Amino acid sequence: MARSIDRLIDQWQAQGVVSAPQADRMRGDAREFHRENSSRKLITVFSTIGALLLGIGAFLFMASNWTAFSSVTKVILMLGVTGAVYYGGYSLRYERKDYPLVGNALLFLGSLLFGVTVFLIAQIYHVNANSHWLVLTWILGILPLVYCFQNKAIAGLSTILFYVWIGLFVFRGFTVNASQHNFVALPALYLVSAVMVFAFGGMHAWREEWQGCARVVRLISIKAAMGALFLLTFKVFSGEWSHFFSVSDSLAKVTAQFSMSFALILIAAIIAVALNSLWSTRSDTNHRWEGAIGGALLSLTGLFFYFPSATSVYTVLFNMAFASIVLALLIIGHWREDIKLVNIGMSSLSIFVLVRYFDFFWDLMPRSIFFMIGGLILVVGGLSMERKRRQLSVAYRQSGNAEDHHE
Amino acid sequence: MNKSKSFVLIGCLWLSIIAAFVVTKEYTLRTGAEILLKTRPVDPRDLFRGDYVILSYDISRFNAGDMQSSLVRHFRVDDQVYVTLDMDGEYSRIKQVHYDPPRGEIYLKGRVVQVHGDQISLEYGIESYFVPEGEGKLIERRRNRGQVDVLAAVDRRGHVMIKKLLMDDVEVRFD
Missing domain, CATH: 1.20.58 (Methane Monooxygenase Hydroxylase; Chain G, domain 1)
Known part of the structure; x- marks a missing residue:
């Protein structure tokens, strides 16, 4: 620099x-x-x-x-x-x-x-060791520090603890055997939760002194959402995997406790996205994108959970959603000259391309050619993406947009 | 609000949370009626994890068909239930499962965690016993041979806490 x-x-x-x-x-x-x-x-x-x-x-x-x-x-x-x-x-x-x-x-x-x-x-x-109350008590104890002292590390810790709490809350009192169907629906629950926390973080960006913490919360939530969405791009979580295991069957058998938690979080997420979109002081294009993407993800996940299909139609839709969001992250990251968004987009894209390559070509090619082409994609793709990432990073720094200035 | 006020208020909040935690637990331990509970073997896959032993009791399961039909509705996972005890024998056993707190009797507050036909599993919040690192294996072995009992305290609101862990009627201590 x-x-x-x-x-x-x-x-x-x-x-x-x-x-x-x-x-x-x-x-x-x-x-x-x-x-x-x-x-x-x-x-x-x-x-x-x-x-x-x-x-x-x-x-x-x-x-x-x-x-x-x-x-x-x-x-x-x-x-x-x-x-x-x-x-x-x-x-x-x-x-x-x-x-x-x-x-x-x-x-x-x-x-x-x-x-x-x-x-x-x-x-x-x-x-009891897995009591969700303990994590909730921890969060409630440290949240005032985020609001009063605007400590970004504590904002990050609170966000991570919140995701831990959601898992413990929906599985409270369950043994592994009793909750096997819930595990299948877990990525959908985390996707909805991540959209909710992202929008909630967005609401905090309205106040200037909270923007630093809001950014930390939103970046963690983007990563959580991408992780959950990535799992949903697999048939084992969103389609028909085999004759012995059916996702639609599992979704129909999730416990009432899980189902109720999902419904509550979905409603909270819809309200958070609506509030963040409608009453925000920001009116830029990125903000409208955020609302639209959040709304689309909630609609798709809600449809998937409440109207499961015995086909793999949702797997295709989640793959399209994942690819679209990677593209959106790269575009928005480029517009805002925000290297962190670009990094998340590029790393998600690398994993996505690699995994889909395995999915589509594993059975179609001889193994030797499969690995050679795969290796070539990894080496060339990795090199070119890293080069591009570095170029963008230098360009953003030169234009004076330090990452901390983004909310 | 200025920073110094925030600092003091957050400190007070932390102290209040810790104090409330300790006081409610001590209240149950000091004022609660003592009951002796028989533990039962636990599925080996769920055995000692980290620094605690998983406990299951005879009162952790019951057959809905054995309960008074007028009091029992269709049990579902996550239902809050109130369990009255038959304390005539050495160990306390389930007398009746209620949906509302019964009057004039000692009862435990529990939650339905599993339903298999008429077989209902309950949780009371006393299913973990923390031990020093590496001390759990012996307790697990004894528990699976039926040699571990738990002396618990139950307060007036049905909250229950482990008071002592007994192996062959001798309190387990780690001093």
Whole structure:
């Protein structure tokens, strides 16, 4: 980036737009900004990873040292450590303000430790291990941090926990045998949930101070939606796979608990997409695309769940939807000069092409030719996509659109 | 709202959540009536996972045909039920399953998790017993030989909690 700015300044100097001393000053400032920016990113990455490792360490330490402390000692210890870390994060970020990035990381660690404390107390009282209430309690405890302190890492953690909670909630009390039909419908449930959370994140982008967190929530939701949609492109999840196993039969046999949860989330998703589309302060083309894609995905998934077919028509439709969304991600990413959207689009496209290649040509070609052509597609396709991705990344940076500026 | 107020309020919220959690559990443990429950073998595929032992009880299953027909409707998965106990023998056994909390009797709050014809499986929230790492295998073996009992406490609202795990009538401790 620094080199491309230097070239630009050279060009201005050659055109006489800036004088030699001005150009020197600009180059110096640009280098200083670049150093500062790199250093900030490095600190953020290191301190967040450090917080994550400490959180995981606390989980493992508590889980493996049952006999070393009494229950009361463990609770007091965890509460003390959580409180100290939380205060330390707040103090560094907002009171002393001298280590804001480390402060943010400590606030994130505090939110991890709060979850550890909840799970620890649940273990002491032998609360059922897969209880969805524990995850919900964790989310409710840390959500205020997202709203009050606009901490992006905690926004990401809350979003991931929400997806975990949905899984535990719909499978509450079930054994694997009792819920086998529900597993088939799980990608559909997650797709609807991801559209709901994406739209919910979009509503938060209306307020400027929440835009950073909203972007994190929406990016995670796009990945969750692409993952769920990818599973639905397989016959085993959306079509007729074999004579012994029928998706339409399984969808007809999902439990009432699953069916009710699906209906509630679908309704919430429709409301969220409608609110995000109708009452948003944004009125750009991308926003209309978001509403249209969200609505189309909800309609298709709703039809699939409530009107299953004994044919593979939905597999074809989900494949078309996946390809269309990859295309939309690439186009919107390009319009907005948003390299993260382009990355998600390109990685989804690579996996999609590879898997469909296996699907269509495995039985049609001799194995040797199949693998040779497959290898060629991977090498050439991978190289050209990586080259294109890098070109776009450089182009977006040169045009000054830092990713953080996108909501 | 300024940051310092938010900081204090969030801290209070966390303390309240933890305190509420501990107080409700301690209330059940300290005020609840004691019942002794017989555990039963669990499908080997669902055995010890991580740091806890899965427990199933004699009261985790019942035959709907054995219940008073006037009280029993068609059971469905996720139904909330209230189970009164026959406590005359050494172990507590299911006396009747109700759809509404019964008056004047000790009852457990449970949820229907599986329905196979008249065979109904219930869950009470006491199906996990956490142990130190590596200590679960012995308990599993004893449980599958029918040598593990659970002393539980039930409060007035039907909440139940594990108080002690007993192997051959001796409390299991990990000190």
